[in-house]
Amino acid sequence: MDTNLSHSEKRTLKNFVALYALLSFSILLLISILYLNVERDLMLRKKQVLLEEYAKELIQKLKYVHINLDKTRKYPRSENYKSAIFDSSKNLIFSTLKNRKVNLDDKLYKTENIIHFIKQPSSYYLGSYYVVVEIVDDELWLNGVYKKLFIYAGSLFFIFLIVGYFLSRLFLRPMREAIEMLERFIQDTTHELNTPISTINMNIEMLDSKRLDDRSKTKIERIKIASQTLSHLYDDLSFLLLNHKVISNDEKFDLKELIEQRLNYFEQIANVKKVSLNFICNKEQSIVIDKKKITKLLDNLISNAIKYNKISGDVTVVLDEHAIVIKDTGQGIKKRDLKAVFDRFERFNYAQGGFGIGLHIVNVIAKEYSLNIDIESKENVGTEVVITW
Amino acid sequence: MVKKIFLILLLVNTLEASSFETNCASCHNSFPVEIDKFLYRYILKYSSEKSVKVALTEYFKNPTKEKSVMPEPFILRFGIKKSSDLNNTELKNAIDDYWLMYKIEGTLF
Numbered sequence: 001m002d003t004n005l006s007h008s009e010k011r012t013l014k015n016f017v018a019l020y021a022l023l024s025f026s027i028l029l030l031i032s033i034l035y036l037n038v039e040r041d042l043m044l045r046k047k048q049v050l051l052e053e054y055a056k057e058l059i060q061k062l063k064y065v066h067i068n069l070d071k072t073r074k075y076p077r078s079e080n081y082k083s084a085i086f087d088s089s090k091n092l093i094f095s096t097l098k099n100r101k102v103n104l105d106d107k108l109y110k111t112e113n114i115i116h117f118i119k120q121p122s123s124y125y126l127g128s129y130y131v132v133v134e135i136v137d138d139e140l141w142l143n144g145v146y147k148k149l150f151i152y153a154g155s156l157f158f159i160f161l162i163v164g165y166f167l168s169r170l171f172l173r174p175m176r177e178a179i180e181m182l183e184r185f186i187q188d189t190t191h192e193l194n195t196p197i198s199t200i201n202m203n204i205e206m207l208d209s210k211r212l213d214d215r216s217k218t219k220i221e222r223i224k225i226a227s228q229t230l231s232h233l234y235d236d237l238s239f240l241l242l243n244h245k246v247i248s249n250d251e252k253f254d255l256k257e258l259i260e261q262r263l264n265y266f267e268q269i270a271n272v273k274k275v276s277l278n279f280i281c282n283k284e285q286s287i288v289i290d291k292k293k294i295t296k297l298l299d300n301l302i303s304n305a306i307k308y309n310k311i312s313g314d315v316t317v318v319l320d321e322h323a324i325v326i327k328d329t330g331q332g333i334k335k336r337d338l339k340a341v342f343d344r345f346e347r348f349n350y351a352q353g354g355f356g357i358g359l360h361i362v363n364v365i366a367k368e369y370s371l372n373i374d375i376e377s378k379e380n381v382g383t384e385v386v387i388t389w
Numbered sequence: 390m391v392k393k394i395f396l397i398l399l400l401v402n403t404l405e406a407s408s409f410e411t412n413c414a415s416c417h418n419s420f421p422v423e424i425d426k427f428l429y430r431y432i433l434k435y436s437s438e439k440s441v442k443v444a445l446t447e448y449f450k451n452p453t454k455e456k457s458v459m460p461e462p463f464i465l466r467f468g469i470k471k472s473s474d475l476n477n478t479e480l481k482n483a484i485d486d487y488w489l490m491y492k493i494e495g496t497l498f
Contacts, residue, residue, distance in 0.1 A: 065497075066429065066433065069425075069429060069493070070423075070425070073493075073496050073497050073498060074497070074498060075497045075498065087436045087437035087438070087494070088435070088436035088437040088440055089436075089437040089438070089439055089440075091437065091438075091494070093493065093494050093497070094494075094497045123433050123434075124432065124433055124434070124435070124436040125433065126432070126493050126497070127432045127436045127437065127493055127494065128436070129436040129437065
């Protein structure tokens with residue numbers, strides 16, 4: 001038996017892995033940012049020694065200019081660094097800086113590839129309360145950091161993903177076991193149903209209705225309907241169990257004839273709920289398909305239309321060119337439930353019997369023959385299923 | 390009329406500008422230490438225009454050895470100046486002119 005739990009399992013697995021990956025990625029990103037900041041601070045501390053030297057040199061030169069202001073007013077410059085001086089009110093006195101945006105409250109910092117070092121001299125030569133030294137960072141250290149991050153964070157992320165995959169399988173195991181148990185139960189039940197259903201059907205057919213009184217006839221009719229329902233359920237379960245092992249036998253046949261035949265088949269069941277079955281044939285046509293499968297598809301849709309209809313409701317089947325429409329006047333399906341109607345064992349109405357496999361079978365057959373199925377439903381108004389090809 | 394107003398304004402400006410010339414520079418010109426050197430010492434100690442002007446005002450109003458920015462040998466030789474007789478506006482104008490005349494900011498190249 002095809003357990004077919006992989007669909008929901010895969011979906012859960014995908015969601016879990018995606019969430020886990022996102023979380024892992026976020027954690028790694030955070031660690032990477034922290035690591036990058038630590039490395040940058042380390043680099044700045046190394047540069048600070050050099051910058052202190054440059055600042056001392058600059059202050060000495062500022063002192064010289066201050067003492068000799070009547071001889072020169074040329075601001076000292078160096079090939080190794082750019083500089084600026086600010087007074088105690090943070091007003092710029094003079095600057096040769098490349099990046100004019102200076103944060104005087106910070107001592108050492110990096111903006112893009114520019115490093116600024118701020119020193120406060122003991123004497124304010126030329127009014128310099130703040131002396132700013134600027135150097136360009138070649139950012140070679142950054143290449144090493146990125147390389148390390150790529151290797152370590154990448155490896156960790158990969159390990160996280162593998163761990164996440166195994167974790168998710170571990171968490172999903174109870175669900176898988178429960179579904180497998182349910183599948184085994186259905187398989188066994190189906191097997192056990194075969195003989196009694198066949199016996200009931202055979203014996204009903206063998207009964208001579210002419211020899212029965214009216215009360216007995218009614219009782220036999222009821223048994224027949226119940227048996228029909230059981231047969232239908234048995235067929236669905238068998239299809240589910242054997243679908244992938246049965247080779248399709250495609251043939252050309254008249255759709256109108258088939259629909260009429262199926263409507264006749266459901267007439268007695270419909271009568272119980274006083275549901276009237278209507279058929280409108282706008283275009284007679286043939287189709288090449290496995291007759292058993294298209295019958296199963298139609299049976300499930302018509303059966304649902306009757307089952308979920310109101311008392312004295314209508315079921316209308318319309319045959320158009322390359323389309324079959326099945327409309328009912330039932331309770332409808334909630335908008336939020338529409339997406340999951342084809343999911344196996346999914347049921348939205350527990351007032352009626354069933355396993356929630358009918359529409360799943362419809363979907364399996366439709367997929368096999370590339371049929372499109374559109375469902376439109378309004379609560380308390382009805383449902384319309386359109387099959388096109 | 391316009392000519393008269395212009396002349397009056399020019400006269401007022403000249404009178405204001407001369408506050409520094411009359412009350413400060415006139416004496417300092419005969420002094421062995423040039424007047425700009427005092428401002429550079431103030432800048433060396435107080436850095437910004439605002440701080441320098443506040444320090445100068447306080448010193449002129451109440452000059453003491455502690456407030457002076459000049460070195461010990463200078464004070465021993467020349468002593469501490471007398472309190473200024475200028476009123477607040479005259480003193481402010483004189484200090485502003487002094488700053489404008491000898492400030493460092495904007496003169497470096």
